[in-house]
Amino acid sequence: MPLRSRAARAFLAATVPALVPVDAEAQDPARRTRPDTTARLDTVTVTAERRRAATFDVPQAVTVIGRERLADRRGMGLDEVLQEVPGVIALSRAGGTDARINIRGFGSRGAGDRSNAGTTRGVRLLIDGFPETEPDGRTALDLFDLATAEGIEVVRSSASSLWGNAAGGVINLTTAVTTTRPFGQLTPVVGSFGLRRWVGRAATPLGRGTLSLSGTFTDFEGWRAHSSGQRSLGLASFVAPVGDRARVGIFAVGGRNAYRIPGPLTRAEADANPEQANATYASRDERRDNKLGRLGVTLDVALDSTHAVSSALYVNPKVLQRSERGTFRDFNRYHVGGNVVYRNALPLFARGARFTAGVDEAYQDGTILFYGLGPGNTRGADLRDNKKEGANNVGVFAHQELDVTPRLTLGVGARWDAIRYDYQSFVGRRLADVKTFSRVTPKLGATWRLGPTHSVYANLGGGVEAPAGNETDPASTFGQDSVYNLNPLLSPIRSTTYEVGTKQLVALGASGATLSYDAAVYVTDVDDEIVPYRGGRFYFTAGQVRRTGAELGAQARGLGAFTLRTALTWSHHRYTEYLVDSVHYSAARAGRFADYGGNRVVGIPDVAYFAGIGVEPRAARWINAEVGLRGQSRFFADDANAVEVPAFSTLQATVGFGEGLPVGRGLALRGFVTVHNLTDRRYVESAFLNPDVVNGQPVAFEPGLPRNVVFSLSLGAAGRR
Template sequence: MQSVSHFLSRGAFTANAGFPISFQKRNGGSVLFIPLALGADWLRGRTTITITPHWNGYSTAGMITYPMMSRCIMAIQCKPHVALLLLGALALPPHLFSQTISDSIKYRLPVVTTIGTRISEPWLEVPLALTVLPKSSLALTKGYGLDEALAGVPGVLVLSRFGNQDVRITIRGFGARGAGERSNSGTSRGIRLLSDGFPETEPDGRTAFDLVDLAGAGSIEIVRSNASSLWGNAAGGVVNIRSNTNFENPFARYSSAFGSYGFHKEMLQAGAHVGTGKLAVSLSNTNADGWRWHSRSSITLLNMALLSQIGQETTLGVYLSGASNLFRIPGPLTQSQYDVNEQQADSLYIKRDERRFNRLGRIGVTFSHGIGDAHTFSASAFMNPKYLQRSERNTFRDFTRYHLGGNFTYQNKSSLNPEVNNILLVGMDEAYQDGAILFYALTANGGRGSTLTENKREGANNFGLFVQDEVMVGERWSVLVGGRYDDITYYGRSFVKPWLNDARSFRHFTPKAGVTYRPTSTRSFYANIGGGIEVPAGNETDPVPPDTIHALNLLLDPITSTTIEVGTKQLMQLGAGAWGGTVVYDVALYWLEVSNDIVPYRNGRFYFTAGKTRRMGAEFGAKVQLVNGLSLEGALTVSDNKYLEYKVDSVYYNENKAKIFADYKDNEVAGIPGAFYSAALKFASPSAKGFYARISAQGTGAYFVDDPNLVEVPSWLSMNAMIGLDQLHLGKGPFTVSGFLAVQNVLNTKYVGSAWINPDLNAQGKPMYIEPGLPRNLVVSFTLGAEL
């Protein structure tokens, strides 16, 4: 067994292996920069590394040894709380070891991730398309919606509906579907959204964004591949937002931001050591008048995360979130309305004061305990009460819901011989949501009337069992196989019409297999094949007319899919000197076929699962980081998306048209552009004391919004610019200032920012589908911080 002792002296480390090492402060934390080869054997489980740090006379708080097969970021806490981040997983070529750190690029790779395989392992070894966004990239946004945060992720298209947190998110086409008023605002579907591993996505697959706190996030992990074999109802992938608990020293920050159209955000953040743990708190309040009429919004968010090492092998996490979110909905426009005045709102939406007022909270607990080197048990539990009010489709609705659940996993690590290691994972997920919905008549001014028109219960349960086994052969090969069984059950009960009481279950087993090959320690190739499951959402389960005795559609089946994916990931070292640096890129090619795709009838009043689609595409993402402070990043997605089978029975529109079908075979899938892209150029010179400048661009190709392919959204391109300061120290004290001035849509381009899919028609027979993109707008942000 090897051991490596590191000694700190005036900010510099040395290692007995003779590697050059530096210790520097970055973004409020301390980071150990070492040649990446030093930790490669540890991350691959081939050795044990013992670190005994010393800090200018302070004794260490203890010595931590990370045993064989440990696959997590190496961090040691010592007085005064020095966090040593070992950037291991990827080895630089041997001839680079003689370089000094000043000649080498200090680029933080997303080395370790847990979301792709539900075990901690290096980014290169995961046989999936996977992106990890660090906190530094999130600081370049106003922190209101996921559209800014995920703009540079290939394969992921996030479009803001009218400038606040309500977005339309699609991954490889999943999440794109919609039908009229019933499924085109307020929620997304097909993609699983998590916060610290707790589901924002409800058991039926719908996701609201009320508790999404980008201001307090430490990182975002995005699985772009089919994730149902581990996460269940997540055919489109997974987005996991992690709290900012990865800090070294206690800190406090106050931020204020102002912008066009009444945008105003105030935020407090703090981090503290509590015993052996770290407590992170974020409180924010965001208000906006909105650019369009009837689009005012206001949200207050509180997030607290306490992560504590309560024993050498035991970790406890406690998480608390709460939100009050009120936003009004301007509704879609016709083409003629958009041409005349894109700021206007739909007159009916104004009359009904269409809005959502969501108040909700969540408390969650995580627990992990290891027994020796081989066994790890993990569990979590959460409770998420909700009180939701909305004016919607000419009714006022009161929702009282509770969403609760948890999971349990067991992980076993073993070695068959020195060259063959194995990780077995088995687990269970359970999530249940239930509650009452009261329907009232709407008053003339959009308020709640006194007449109760419906009182019903709407519940859903999502239970899943999964198993996964990964075999690693030497340093080059790893093979992963697994599968998951899901049972998703809907419950419906009417207290006004009790004969409509009903229940319906969707059951499915989803397999997955993947392989990774690493020809060098800085490059990998992977391939995988897997299935996906997505059930019709709760508002897509209404019975087919003339059925008046069931609350749930008996003719629906699970939406299933098969994905084949190949890809490569690589870190390349550029030359030395001012133009030296690194290039990190990933490329993914995919082919997927969806069976039992959902087919909307009569503007989404009911559905059949009778369609079949094929989607295939290529994704490319890269970042070039140079020593001189220049960085360039970009993402490109191109795809071909077709309906293979899609027939609409005309009898449900006109009883005289029995056995007459509208056939949309070979049409393009609605809501998915054939291409979308982003690019950004940033300059942040190390000698400029935190100053940076950034320009970026984002755009999409044209796409159809309806299944018959009659209505098309044109392509668009938007440019943005930003200048700012990043943690400029005020004298020799603990205080820093940060801030930026951002101009979005610099060229004031008029474009369709988002669109309703399969839109309703107005009285003149014109489709109402356009949600205009914001014109040129400004955001000014200021942050005062202190590291205590």
């Protein structure tokens, strides 16, 4: 069966959703004449390129997860699906919405104390193309819910040349629904440890556009003491053409996410009773309550057959209250921004060529009030600090792509970023400071098309990541430093990545079965790696790090009734130059340093894996089942490589109704039952990095969920929308 068969098209449609409506490339005559490439494939959108491009034309490692892989989940945290992506380490911190996410080592420090609960670093996260990553590089995970997603795209390559600060990888979650007829569905979900969820989704054609709505409510009692949480989330979007050459989109999202933080344990505590909370965290009722939203508007215009402009504006208000380290903190922030991107598809040197250029700007400001803890750990009456943490990020980028031959495409691009921090304390008025980081990040890429669904690629890319807001606070070296409002020790993380990879979709005989895979190897040299100390209370930089890795993702479908999936990650991340002042690791002795050169980078396992086998009988497409194994090797929670987090692996199994069990009158039952950690294994899921040491014991370990069951059953219209 040829690759333009129904099976191949279905695979592409299920795994690569289209996000951007204006396709200047499709109008490029030179592009259309390239043999055996996009002429035989659906044109799909790759967010990392900020343009429309067939997946096999993109010289980067990209994994796209379709709606079918997002079903049959607890749906609370991104870790539930990202753990199946090679190159990504995604770990739940207490079984709720909070997750620790890193891509090829970027984001690994986002674990520990000091504002790190509920946020991630080093990875740029978007919802419907709008950045949830704030101008200083932090991303709150409160609005990310798998139940609202139509698809997720994960860019594992460094993307700073197009996305700027904190783009060691990109994760984009899409929620807008495309439908030709009205539909609606209300889905209840119940599970172990008091899990109760309601998920509602609806969409309808409206004029020439589509209106889609979704909402979730989640209540989780928690499996550890002091780990309960609630989240309410609502989304709405309307996308419609305007005339023959434009399309407008209006996107709104709002929610509240409140949960308690159980905190880390010593190894002895985790082994004896993993359900307990850290006693200090529980006594201070450490918690996080975030109310936030976003209103965004997009406009995409095809100026003519070869020129197009896209633009977006958004505003993200946020009100955050949390109890942390004996203080009650009130945040009132706003994040506003926008972008304009120009694209053309004009021949260059008589060759097919595509050019993209644009500008982004994002600004964040607002008040932060610090109080003591009052009775019952409520907000006290003593105002300890009143400060602002303003941040502005401006970036300008350009990218040129040229078809050197019908099969070889070269690309070159660069981006300039300027990140400005403006901090001021209105209590200690002398504590005011301004600091600016700027950087140009280049990108070179090449793609060689070996066939219509087979390509190899290579790229060289620069990366930049400015320290996040709390990381720029001065180092707390026990009163030995001068007083600064911005940490004078920190510089931006600068990286250079060299990567080669291949992607292929193969038809297995005439049965319609397919095998798809992508493989990549990379080397990343990092200067001034930012490292957390004392559980994330303060930060400074390691001199140099070398990250080396290899990744393989593969999927075989249509093997009779069976589907096979696997994701393998091998990482060799080591400090090459790293001296630590003795005050940070033992008794202070002037002129003494610890040399950690050659040690493993904190927080990164050398091996991570996922393997799953699914079955869907052809005679009973209304039922399916899958068994999955995931795991990782040990890693170290400290730069000295003395605090080891042991390896683990867990099994899970799911049985579901697939496309739905018909019950007559156009209705069908849908649902699933999933058992996580099938063997009820005790293990450590995550850890605080360079943790506090109390009575000689590191307080680092966050235990993983024991065996738990999730069940859902709903009645809705039969067939797919």
